[in-house]
Amino acid sequence: EPEVTQTPSHQVTQMGQEVILRCVPISNHLYFYWYRQILGQKVEFLVSFYNNEISEKSEIFDDQFSVERPDGSNFTLKIRSTKLEDSAMYFCASIRDRGGSPGELFFGEGSRLTVL
């Protein structure tokens, strides 16, 4: 069964360092998302991406964050200068289409980011 894969599963970094989290969405999916979950809190939307551009972003997704689809398979989230409060589980998700009846959103296993 096709699945969304994420790397790394866990990354530890020092405050102020740049981090890149990688995702390989399901191959025939067209819309890509990043969500995050701070320990003990709700899963929160960060950004959605379609046709090589951001289609929607939340107030969390500030200038420290960026997303990119550098090739036909990978979808990355970059945090330019990490802060302690960026420590969270980051989930990538994808969906085939979001027409009149949007389909099921599929999530990866997540990348746990720990900022020291």
Next chain:
Amino acid sequence: KQEVTQIPAALSVPEGENLVLNCSFTDSAIYNLQWFRQDPGKGLTSLLLIQSSQREQTSGRLNASLDKSSGRSTLYIAASQPGDSATYLCAVGSSGSRLTFGEGTQLTVNP
């Protein structure tokens, strides 16, 4: 702004019991509602997706209902098993397929 609330926050039941998890949302202008399961430290596994035009969906021992006008959904789990122990998340899909999540119900099924 859409707000999603799940009740109860935690539930502990003996094996074999039928149970209901509740989800409510504030804005009825939704595209769909999705129920997920999350095991500790793991990702989100989709259980059921209900489109806004549907009233319920079933998969095995799981049944989810949707009452859009009242802003409610329930997840019914029949004949619960210890392997059902997990956190169950309700997520509402609004414009752009952005999902708004509830805080989850942590379910423990005791053998």
